[in-house]
Amino acid sequence: MDYNVKLFGAVGDGQTLDHEAIQSAIDECGRNSGGIVRVPSGTYLCGTIHIRSNVCLHLEMGAVIRGADDSSLYPEICKTPYGNLPGQIQALIWADGVENISITGLGIIDGGGAGPLPPSVAAGVKFRPALLFYRDCKNVKFLDITMQYSCFWTLHLMRCEDVMVRGVTILANKQRINTDGIDPDGCKNVIISDCNIKTGDDCIVIKSTEGDVCENITVTNCVLSSGHAALKIGTEATGPIRNITFNNCVIHDTDVALALYMKDGSAYENMVFSNMIVEARNEFPILLDITPRYYKEPKLGRIRNITFDNITVTAKGRCYIEGVPGQPVENVRFRNIIWNVSGPCNLANSTKPPGARRVEIDPNRVNYATHPYQFIAVNVDGLLLSDIRIRHERTDCLPDRGRLFADHVRDLTVERMDSFEVPAGLEPVVIHH
Numbered sequence: 001m002d003y004n005v006k007l008f009g010a011v012g013d014g015q016t017l018d019h020e021a022i023q024s025a026i027d028e029c030g031r032n033s034g035g036i037v038r039v040p041s042g043t044y045l046c047g048t049i050h051i052r053s054n055v056c057l058h059l060e061m062g063a064v065i066r067g068a069d070d071s072s073l074y075p076e077i078c079k080t081p082y083g084n085l086p087g088q089i090q091a092l093i094w095a096d097g098v099e100n101i102s103i104t105g106l107g108i109i110d111g112g113g114a115g116p117l118p119p120s121v122a123a124g125v126k127f128r129p130a131l132l133f134y135r136d137c138k139n140v141k142f143l144d145i146t147m148q149y150s151c152f153w154t155l156h157l158m159r160c161e162d163v164m165v166r167g168v169t170i171l172a173n174k175q176r177i178n179t180d181g182i183d184p185d186g187c188k189n190v191i192i193s194d195c196n197i198k199t200g201d202d203c204i205v206i207k208s209t210e211g212d213v214c215e216n217i218t219v220t221n222c223v224l225s226s227g228h229a230a231l232k233i234g235t236e237a238t239g240p241i242r243n244i245t246f247n248n249c250v251i252h253d254t255d256v257a258l259a260l261y262m263k264d265g266s267a268y269e270n271m272v273f274s275n276m277i278v279e280a281r282n283e284f285p286i287l288l289d290i291t292p293r294y295y296k297e298p299k300l301g302r303i304r305n306i307t308f309d310n311i312t313v314t315a316k317g318r319c320y321i322e323g324v325p326g327q328p329v330e331n332v333r334f335r336n337i338i339w340n341v342s343g344p345c346n347l348a349n350s351t352k353p354p355g356a357r358r359v360e361i362d363p364n365r366v367n368y369a370t371h372p373y374q375f376i377a378v379n380v381d382g383l384l385l386s387d388i389r390i391r392h393e394r395t396d397c398l399p400d401r402g403r404l405f406a407d408h409v410r411d412l413t414v415e416r417m418d419s420f421e422v423p424a425g426l427e428p429v430v431i432h433h
Contacts (some may be wrong), residue, residue, distance in 0.1 A: 001035035003028060003046070012042020017068060019046035029055050036099065039063040039107060044173040047073025051095035051380035053132075059107025059145060066110040067092040067151075071127040078135075087126070087360075091133035091156075095140075097262070102141035103132075112153035128178070134160050142168050149173065153180040156201070159212050163190040165253035169197075172358045174227050176200040185238060186212025193218075198225040203254075205232040206237040208266060220247045230280075233268050235293075235356040237301075244271040257285040257313070260306065261355035263292065265299025274309045283350050283369070284320040285313065288329055291322070291355070295362035304330035308337065314393060316343030316348075318401070320352050322368065323379035328408070329384035331382040334375075340393040341420075344400045345372050372426065373405035374419070382411045390419040399423045407432040 003025040006012065010021035022044065025037045025425040034054025041062030047070065051057065059065065074090035111131045112116040122128075131150035134140060135158040142164070155170070157163060157203075165182060172179035179200040184190050185207040197203040203224040208214045214237075218380055221372055224230040230251040233241055251257045257280040258273055278285065288306060292298035303323070319339075323329040346402050354361065368378050374390050377383055383406070390403065403419045406412060409431070422428050 001029070001032065003035060003037045005037065005039050010044055012040065012044050014043035014066070016045065017047065018044040019049050019073070022046065022049055023334045026050070026052055026055055026057070039065065046092065048075060048091060049093045050287070051093065051098060053098040054100045056102045056104060059103070059105035059109070061106040063091050063105070063107035064110055065092070065108070067112040067129065074129045077133060084360065089133055090129035090220055092129055094132050094133045095135070095137050097136045098342055099138040101137060101139070102143065103145050104141070104143040106144055108146040108148060110148050111150040113176060113179070114149040115176065116173055117228050118175055119177050122177050126190040130154070130156050132156065134158065135330065136160070139163055140164070140356045142166070144168065150179055152178055153183050155182045156185060156315055157183065157187050157190070158185045159187065161188045163187060165192045165420050166194055168195045170195065170199065172199040174198070174200050178331065180205055183207055183213060184217055185209050186214050187217065188213070188215055190217040192218045195222045197222065200227040202226060202229045202232045205229065206244065207234065207401055208237045208241055211239040216245070218236045218247070219249065222249045224249060226250045226398070229255045229256040229259045231257070231260070231273070232259045233271070235263045237266045238264045238267070240267045242267070242269045246273045246276070248275045251276065251280065254280050256280065256287060256353055258308070259353070259355070260289065260303055261289045262290040262303055263356060263359070264300040267300045267302040269304045271305070272307045272309065273311065274307070278311060278313045278315070280313070280315045280317065282353060283317040283346055284352055285315045285317045286319040287353060288321045288332065289352060289355065290324050290327060290329060291361065293356070293358065294360045296360065297339065300324060300327045302327065302330065306331070307333045308335070310336045310387045312338040312340070314340040314342055316341065316345070318345070318373065319375045320369065321377045321380055322384070325379060328379040333379060333384040334384045334388060335384070337388045339374065339388070339390045341390065341397065342393045344397065349417055368405070368407065371405045372401045373403065373430070374401050375404045377404070378407045380409045383409055384413045385417055386413070386415045388417040392420055402426050402428050402430065404429045406430065
């Protein structure tokens, strides 16, 4: 059955608060064994909307659900599950413990956060609702919808199973921090495909904030642009994250492209990054890093069985892999990599990305980022570099780096690594044991 929100009193003039009318349509649909709640063309100003089981919320072309700028319209859903970070989760649309739900159509869900919000300003802003927050839901679909201008994470999926996100557009102001695109958090069986995502923070970031296993996730055929990381594992991850594929993606106008940040003592394993075109700004656009969040009370985690295959990178930066003594990064493979170097190394101020603001790094740590090499690998057990081609994109670039710096790397295999001329006095490959 169809339930038109206008028959429940929704106006859609962009000024009248319409969430109660839309909620009435959703509740009635849920009570009658489900169906389609239809939102016609118009702008519907709303506070929090709660999704019920067996309900498809369908936004027709021209329909906009826009978040109202009034904190009293967004009840607290739960406390933030991010360790010691204080605060609460609020959201424009949320679902909790329901199943067989979907949001579809060519309409728009707008959080109202179109303006910039740099870190210095964001620290004093307490009211920052997510756009969509789903917890403990099953059989969930988001199809063709546009999600834009969230004040916080755009689509946060916590402990959800059997999720499909297809054909979705996500937009955020590049000057707003914490505006992630999609955050599968302790989820299972997730397909994200055919999406166009432009965010101020991470595009797609896989987490386990409350220790739940996050597994069986595939991301494919997406175009991604990010203020930080395009495809990211962590940093908030206290449970295992495993069996992940990222395939057929174009990454552009981003800081870090592909990143695995191990901070909280879990395990990242069995992951494949393949068939990608990458353009990135950071000194280390590809990063695998085990660094405990708090060096005085370290929780060591594992990164193992990670493959990068058939990837073309255009970036001034380099690739960084670092484990810790006694817990190396394990079984990493790079195959069929073309790296077009677009500028010189920034060695004077070079350091690996911290991955999070809430970190306490050992002040006495060794900064391996100052070594001028295209691949830096430290504390790694099992590293393959095969069919690697490194070239200067610009003819006026002078040689400024070697090929590989390896320190405490066991079971190292390098085959067919083709590179430009290295600077005079610099060894092409350095291996320390």
